[in-house]
Amino acid sequence: MENIDKGIVPKAELHCHIEGAANPQLVTSQALKYDVDISKIIHNGAFVWSNFAEFLKCYDGAASLFRSHDDYALLSETYLSELALNGCIYSEVFISTDHARMVGISEEEYIEGLAAGMRQAKQKHDIESRMIATGLRHEGPESVIRAATYIANNPHPLVTGFGMGGEERMYSPRDFIEGFEIAREAGLAITSHAGELVGPESIQDTLKYLKPHRIGHGVRAIEDNKLVSELAEKEIVLECCPGSNIALGLYPTFRDHPFVALRDSGVLVTLNSDDPPHFDTSLANEYRLAEFEFGLSRNELVEITKTAINAAFVDQKTRISLLEKIENI
Ligand SMILES: [Zn+2]
Structure with a gap:
């Protein structure tokens, strides 16, 4: 494990x-390469936004500067290398074929570009990674059906999951049954954002209609005791992103965040960075926050990494080798 110091907490991101x-x-x-003015989204080396609408503008502005196979290869290699150097052994990233179309490149070029960067990162830093194809909720059921259909018809060994991101306050999980069925039939594992901007009912409906293995965020389950018990019982893993929740104002401080309460109730929780530089965070920072804000010990942090690996959208052989790797760090 050339890049991981002994003693560093092994990490994983879903x-x-x-x-x-x-x-x-x-x-x-990238802005210099394409001669684009980014002074409205980056000041003094950091992204600037002050509300959700501005955040989305910032996100789209940055995303629009990746326009080719090589741009996406550079993006995934850069991100995964940074993760690996901070002790991360496994990463799943959400991809959006709709985004690719918006910047004018084909789905194939987009996925192959990202995959090339992932292979480079694995070769150089021994980090394993996979992609989760997603539809955009605010674009409606067609976006989800389109993304699922593309992946079902064009399977890729590194695309192992399917999910949905975007504006949670639009549409109901019920509207997306068809797209998720297409993905499930194609053998993809399922996750979906829920219980972030909308309360526990969005998680209940997601469980009922989309039947996910994991939930993106899901923290607002804490508002319904029965749902908390159900998540624990069914071993639905929550992809928690505390730094993102604080940055977007879901909770005023880390003390108000339900991560510890969910964990204490037996819910399987993991640590993730969501859109790291936009929220002034990183995966390593989320682990640090869990240590200093939530009081988790090193062993408890390692358990969280094991939870993530056990819930990872990988084959058994890869899972076993990742779990072994954790024991050897
Ligand atoms: Zn997210």
Whole structure:
């Protein structure tokens, strides 16, 4: 394990949007490459936004600067290398074929570009990674059906999951049954954002209609005791992103965040960075926050990493080798 120091907490990430993972330095160099003015979204080397609408503008502005196979290869290699150097052994990233179409490249070029960067990162830093194809909720059921159909017809060994991101306050999980069925039939594992901007009912409906293995965020389950018990009983893993929740104002402080309460209730929780540079965080920072804000010990942090690996959308052989790797760090 050339890049991982003995003693560092081994980490894994299940919830990160690849376009949202481009750091300001990389976005700045892409802006120079395409001669685009980014002064409205980056000031003094950091993304600037002050509300959800501005955040989305910032996200789309950065995403629009990745326009080719090589741009996406650079993006995934840069992100995964940074993770690996901070002790991460496994990463799943959300990809959006709709985003690719918006910047004018084919789905194939987009996925192959990201995959090339993932292979490079694995070769150089021994980090394993996979992609989760997603539809955009606010674009409606067609976006989800389109994304699922594309992946079902064009399977890729590194695309192992299917999910849905975007504006949670639009549509109901029920509207997306068809798209998720297409993905499930194609053999993809399922996750979906829920219980972030909308309360426990969005998680209940997601469980009922989309039948996910995991839930993106899901923290607002805490508002319904029965749902908390159900999540624990069914071993539905939550992809928690505390730094993102605080940055977006879901909870005023880390003391108000339900991560510890969910964990104490037996819910399987993991730590993730969501759109790291936009929320001034990183996976390593989320682990640090869990240690200092939530009081978790090193062993408890390692258990969280094991939870993530056990819930990872990988084959058994890869899972076993990742679990062994944790024991050897
Ligand atoms: Zn997310």
